[in-house]
Amino acid sequence: MSRVQSLTLAMAGVALLAPSAPPATAPQPRPEPAARRTAPVPATTAPAEARAEPAVRRTAPAPAPAEARAEPAVRRTAPAPAPAEARADEPPARRTAPVSAADLLAKVRTCAPVSRGRYREDHGAKATVPVCGTRDAVFWKADMDIDCDGRPGLRCNARTDPYFSSSTAFAQSDGRPLSSEETPYVVVPAPSAVWNHRSHGVRGGSVVAVVYRDRVRYGVVGDTGPADIIGEASYAMAESLGIDPDPHSGGTPSGVTYIVFKDSRVTPIEDHQAAVTAGERLARRFVDADE
Secondary structure, eight states: OHHHHHHHHHHHHHHHHSOOOOOSSOOOOOOOOHHHHHOOOOTTOOOHHHHOOOHHHHHSOOOOOHHHHOOOHHHHHOOOOOOHHHHOSSOHHHHHSOOOHHHHHHHTSSOOBOSSSOBBSSTTSOOOBOOEEOSSEEEEEEEEEEEOOBSOOSSSSTTTOTTOOSOOSSBOTTSSBOBTTTSOEEEEEOOOSSOOGGGGTOOTTOEEEEEETTEEEEEEEEEEEOTTBOOEEEHHHHHHTTOOOOTTTOOEEEEEEEEEETTOOOSSTTOHHHHHHHHHHHHHHHHHOOO
């Protein structure tokens, strides 16, 4: 019994001292991420955000400024307009420049009388002045006497003019007489058997061009005078033409051309700027018209 027990104990001790049997399969090494196994990141490789640029930077050059990329369509497709003188036979200067004294005088070089007789330039003088007509105007060539009638002023009154009259044949818009000192106007003969201005489209406020030497001035028909005398204008008209406007000693003995545009009218009659604007337009039409 003791022998068997000792043998058993001996065998148990041998078993404890013997190495244990190896496992059936050797353990595998721990797997690493594929990136570490196959392509370690070089120490000098730039970060991903530095390595990869936007596709537009890799494939296309930077766009040019808008003003360099595209010009307005008119610059790409339309040639520069031809000069005005190439588009029309008449030079621009002639179309836009004010009508000159020479231009107007050339249109009234010849006279087709519309009056049945002639007028005197002064009392007691011989009647030598006809009223002439064209399709668009009537005109005469005479002297200039100073009409200082109308609303009294510092220069036109009963003391300065022995023939002064405080009325004019045509009144301004407020009902008062015209002022000879302020309104450039001309005087037409009162209607008679020689000539009736109304029958030729002339009335109070009709637009007038007056030519003296190289000057052209515009005004209106503002008064009527003796039925047998022609050649008279207001203080303001004479002054604008460089003619002495003194009602007693002023005026000029010859060289004045009066052109009245038919069927024209300035309203109100005292609006001188309106007379100038209309006069320039009518004068241009008169000069350019083919008779």
